Amino acid sequence: MNEIGFLSALHRPGTLVDAGAHDGLLTLPLARLPGARVLAFEPLPSAFARLSAACAGLPQVTLRPEALGDAPGRAALSLPLLDGVAQEQWASTAKDYAGFGPGVGVRRHEVAVIALDDLALPDVTAIKVDAEGAEYEVVRGARDTLRRCRPVLTLELEERHREGSTFAVPAFLDALDYVTCFALEERWHPVAALDRATMQRASPDPSMFAASDPYVFTFYAWPRERDDEARRLLPGGTG
Known part of the structure; x- marks a missing residue:
């Protein structure tokens, strides 16, 4: 299971929000x-x-x-530089990349921030969140949207970032009556089954690339009223 497969399988017409779109890896297929x-x-x-291009x-x-x-x-928005080369996929409003090795620098951009709820969108059916540590703020700013529209979500959550x-x-999300799982070996696993010591072992330093195997960082969430529909997506059911 991957993000586009999940979002496509549970797709309903409406507005799909891509938070942290970068080059459009998901924006384009979702469109x-x-x-x-x-x-x-x-x-x-x-x-x-x-x-934009x-x-x-x-x-x-x-x-x-x-x-x-x-x-x-x-x-x-802090953008780490590794030996002068921008590491765009690590750009974050949640961390400043201070205190790492001599090869790691940082470039900062001042950016505008809004809450999704402020847009009062009536028809959000899916939300993808990849915010390098700021995911909690993103969903908290979408509380009313989640209650009103009941979209499905994919979230990249990493302890190394936050x-x-x-x-x-x-x-x-549980307080809003959502189920959150991760996919591993063709089965859904509840987030409570995540062993962070063996499944999320990685350095917060952008100059260090080693990570645990498996490295689980993509999570899938759906309204509890769509639980049966979502669980049917994987042949192994629930771990």
Whole structure:
């Protein structure tokens, strides 16, 4: 199971939110789903420029250069540099990349932040969140949207980016009557089965690439009323 497979299988026409769209790896296939309108957020200027070029001529895609959070304002988006080369996939409003080795530098951009709820969208059917540690703020700023629209979600949650995120985000969603699982060996596993010592062992330092095997960082969440439908997506059912 991967994000596009999950979102495609549970797709319903409406607005699909891509938080942390980067180059459009998910924005573009999501835009091809029937009846889909994609609202893509990408605050990193260099990535937003490439995203804009990739989505040119797609009227069903709306691009926004803000970061999503839990309140409107401004934030520092920290972009780590490894021997002077930008590591765009690590750009984060949640961490500053201070205190790492001599090969790691940082470039900061001041970016606008909005809460998804402030847009009062009436028809959100799916949300993908990849915010390098700021996922809790993103879902907290979407509380009313989650209650009103009941979208499915995919979330990249990594303890190396935000300690406690794999506890806090699923707990927040559970309070809104959502189920959160991860997929491993063709089975759904509840988030409570995540062994962080063996499944999420990786360094927060962008110059260090070793990680546990498996490294589980993609989580899938759905409203409890769609539990049977979601569990049928994997032949192994629930672990």
